[in-house]
Amino acid sequence: MQAVETARLRLRMITPHDAAFIQRLYSSEDFLRYIGDKEITDTDKAVEYIENNILKMHQEKGVCLLVVEIKDSSTPIGVCGLIKRDTLESHDIGYGFVPEIYGQGFALEAAQAIIEQAKHNADIDHLVAITTSDNIRSIALLTKLGFVFERVEEAINESVNLNLYGFSLGN
Template sequence: MKTLITERLTLRLVSVDDAPFILELYNHPDFYRFVGDKQIRTVEEARRYIQENMLHMQESKGVSLLVVETKADKQPIGICGLVKRDTLTAFDIGYGYLPHAYGKGYAIEAATAVVEFARDSMKIENLVAITNNDNIRSISLLEKLGFQFERIEQTYDNGRTLQLYTMTL
């Protein structure tokens, strides 16, 4: 994926220099709860995750999660981009943010840029998104973007459900 620019944000390819940020984001309690524990506990493990997962996906599938930075101070606040999971037929939009970025419209701004890139540059016709049934922020964002609930993808023992949303571009 290429760098995407919005009014307030820059979405750019991750690098190993982003390891401290990825370590912080991926170890935040909200990230654990809604995305899962990726077993990243050190900066070195974050570097390895960036190389073996994020950059590898970019190289092998042409898509990746991008680091979302505010233009004003060039500080990373989250990730947003496209993922191609082997378990799903369509490309998947993914995102996650640090709490200080919540409620400021950054997520919708970044996700809109990713959807437009998928449609206009990659000529993708359908996108999917997966979220927990209790992730109210994520469900709200997906609905604002125009995604529609399609089906329950998986149910967990703790009573939470993973839901699949779809969008035709």
């Protein structure tokens, strides 16, 4: 995936130098609750995850999560990008942000940039997003982006489902 800039943000390739940030983000309470435990307990495990998952996906499938940073300060605040899972028919937009920046529109801005980039890829005509039914912030973001509920992927427990949302790029 190519680096992209917005008015306030820079989205760039993740490198092993981002390990400390990835460890902090992936260990945050909301990330663990809504996305899951990737068992990134230290920076060495973060480097492994970056190399064996994110960069490997980029090499094999041409898409991956990008680091989202504030343009003016180069401060990393999250990840956002496309994921191609073998279990889904379409590319999946994925994102996660540090709680300190919630409510400032950064996730919306980053996701819009990724969607714009996807529109220029003739191989992608539809995007999906997966979120738990109790992740109100993520559902609100997907709704603002124009995603619509398509189906329940699986029941996680008696009160929470893993829901799939879709977005047509019109390609």
